[in-house]
Amino acid sequence: MKFNVMLTGVGGEGVLTTQVMIARAANIEGHYVRGVQLHGLAQRGGVIPTFVRFGSEKEVSSPGIMQANANLILAFEPLEAVRATYYARKEKTTFVIDDYPLVPIYANILNVPYPSLNEIIERIKPFAKEIHVLNASRLGIEKFGSAIFGNTILVGAVTGGGLLPLREDSLREAIKVSAPRYVEGNLKAFELGLQLGREKLSRR
Amino acid sequence: LEELEPILEDFVKQVAKEVNPNLLIHGKDLLPRYDEYNLEKVIPALEKVFGKKLGIDFADHRERVASASEGFPPRKPVLCPGCPHRSTFYAVKKVFGNQTIYAGDIGCYILGIFEPINMQDFIVSMGAGMGVSHGIGIVSDQDVVAFVGDSTFFHAGMPPLLNYKFNDFGKTPLVVILDNAVTAMTGHQPHPGSGFTGMGDKVEAVKIEEVAKALGAEVRISNAFNQKQLVEALRELKGIKGPKVLISRGECRLLTRRKFRAKGLTLPKFQIDQDKCTKCGICTNNFACPAIVKTMVKPEREPVYIIDPETCLGCAVCVQVCPEGAIHAVKREGEK
Numbered sequence: 304m305k306f307n308v309m310l311t312g313v314g315g316e317g318v319l320t321t322q323v324m325i326a327r328a329a330n331i332e333g334h335y336v337r338g339v340q341l342h343g344l345a346q347r348g349g350v351i352p353t354f355v356r357f358g359s360e361k362e363v364s365s366p367g368i369m370q371a372n373a374n375l376i377l378a379f380e381p382l383e384a385v386r387a388t389y390y391a392r393k394e395k396t397t398f399v400i401d402d403y404p405l406v407p408i409y410a411n412i413l414n415v416p417y418p419s420l421n422e423i424i425e426r427i428k429p430f431a432k433e434i435h436v437l438n439a440s441r442l443g444i445e446k447f448g449s450a451i452f453g454n455t456i457l458v459g460a461v462t463g464g465g466l467l468p469l470r471e472d473s474l475r476e477a478i479k480v481s482a483p484r485y486v487e488g489n490l491k492a493f494e495l496g497l498q499l500g501r502e503k504l505s506r507r
Numbered sequence: 508l509e510e511l512e513p514i515l516e517d518f519v520k521q522v523a524k525e526v527n528p529n530l531l532i533h534g535k536d537l538l539p540r541y542d543e544y545n546l547e548k549v550i551p552a553l554e555k556v557f558g559k560k561l562g563i564d565f566a567d568h569r570e571r572v573a574s575a576s577e578g579f580p581p582r583k584p585v586l587c588p589g590c591p592h593r594s595t596f597y598a599v600k601k602v603f604g605n606q607t608i609y610a611g612d613i614g615c616y617i618l619g620i621f622e623p624i625n626m627q628d629f630i631v632s633m634g635a636g637m638g639v640s641h642g643i644g645i646v647s648d649q650d651v652v653a654f655v656g657d658s659t660f661f662h663a664g665m666p667p668l669l670n671y672k673f674n675d676f677g678k679t680p681l682v683v684i685l686d687n688a689v690t691a692m693t694g695h696q697p698h699p700g701s702g703f704t705g706m707g708d709k710v711e712a713v714k715i716e717e718v719a720k721a722l723g724a725e726v727r728i729s730n731a732f733n734q735k736q737l738v739e740a741l742r743e744l745k746g747i748k749g750p751k752v753l754i755s756r757g758e759c760r761l762l763t764r765r766k767f768r769a770k771g772l773t774l775p776k777f778q779i780d781q782d783k784c785t786k787c788g789i790c791t792n793n794f795a796c797p798a799i800v801k802t803m804v805k806p807e808r809e810p811v812y813i814i815d816p817e818t819c820l821g822c823a824v825c826v827q828v829c830p831e832g833a834i835h836a837v838k839r840e841g842e843k
Binding site: 313365386410413415 | 545578622795796
């Protein structure tokens with residue numbers, strides 16, 4: 304089995320930490336893991352596409368995902384989900400999108416309004432097998448005081464919903480290593496995500 | 508598969524062709540000198556070598572993706588919310604306007620190349636901004652301002668500043684040193700002015716103002732988060748002939764936040780008083796902090812300007828930029 308996950312979002316949202324979390328969990332399960340983070344000019348505010356690929360050593364030989372070949376795209380920001388369609392195709396890709404928008408300053412400067420969630424979903428449809436929208440960041444703010452916990456909630460959701468083929472325990476272990484200073488909060492956020500995923504993402 | 512310049516390729520060709528002049532060696536004939544060699548680049552090159560088609564239409568997919576996001580706002584890289592550089596750029600533009608030549612250099616402030624800042628007219632290599640603008644100052648009637656970061660100044664800005672003094676043709680540029688205390692762009696590494704080494708050992712910090720004075724420059728120092736102080740210092744320096752330096756000093760806000768978090772403290776947050784806001788758009792379109800968002804409220808589609816508390820890092824510069832005095836700190840729990 305080979306699985307390609309793409310994570311995208313805006314610098315500062317915790318995309319990089321979450322990517323490492325998933326990579327570690329896959330590694331704990333004995334998968335051969337490769338991945339890459341395409342960041343540079345974006346401490347905060349720029350786009351950060353990252354990849355995790357896992358499977359057997361033979362199957363996973365390069366860190367990047369080829370065009371139209373992601374199994375799962377986790378978008379931490381709705382607008383960036385549209386730009387991630389480069390890695391998606393109708394037969395293969397499931398999108399899970401956090402509905403918390405981060406409006407780029409260019410929407411104001413160039414007077415190009417930020418699109419509605421419906422417009423965004425319509426544009427993604429030709430590239431997606433399934434599209435799921437969750438309110439992970441909002442839950443993070445509501446339950447844990449910060450949108451940053453939305454990432455762990457989202458990871459919990461795709462795990463609980465069976466969209467990320469990794470075991471819950473491997474992710475719990477990975478969280479302990481990846482977010483050492485905020486373990487307790489992140490583990491709680493993960494449990495909340497699992498529940499959310501079982502309710503909203505599980506295939507009937 | 509050698510990305511960028513064909514260094515290995517040329518050497519390999521040289522050695523290999525001595526042994527067998529008929530050997531076919533492909534490289535830059537099939538692949539570009541720029542960009543990352545991902546599968547989209549490598550597969551078509553291999554198809555040419557082997558004369559086979561794998562049947563993947565990369566271009567078609569690329570076009571479909573481009574049309575998917577057509578009409579949606581772009582997300583170019585921006586200076587962080589709370590960045591001291593945004594404040595400095597804003598004050599410099601206020602004093603020097605759009606007809607000044609702005610030299611850029613290597614650091615976070617390279618992002619000043621984008622709108623609405625547009626204050627990096629040329630960027631060559633580390634320290635070149637100061638050196639090149641020295642020459643421009645001699646031949647141009649326009650004012651010249653050279654931006655340089657603190658670590659770049661230590662790395663490559665001292666020789667050109669000394670040269671301003673040595674070869675002073677009566678029109679040296681103003682140097683604005685953006686001193687945020689660390690090498691921010693690459694991840695907060697220390698420099699001689701930081702006060703600690705790469706190993707984390709404490710050392711005496713070299714003071715930029717002392718170095719600049721020793722190299723013959725007139726020096727002013729301003730708090731990078733204080734618009735009034737910045738504008739006053741810049742106006743004063745504008746009238747001075749000869750080598751002149753403004754040190755705009757304000758810690759990288761991400762570093763400040765990290766220090767606050769380590770102590771269990773939170774940064775202040777700001778909000779816009781909707782009764783005072785006249786929707787002039789200066790905060791979003793001119794100052795353009797990513798934490799300030801214009802949203803349309805249905806059903807009237809009236810714009811409302813708000814500060815996203817999740818993004819705001821509490822630098823308080825927007826408070827000084829707002830002409831209506833509509834921005835103020837959010838009261839914390841227990842505060843009156």
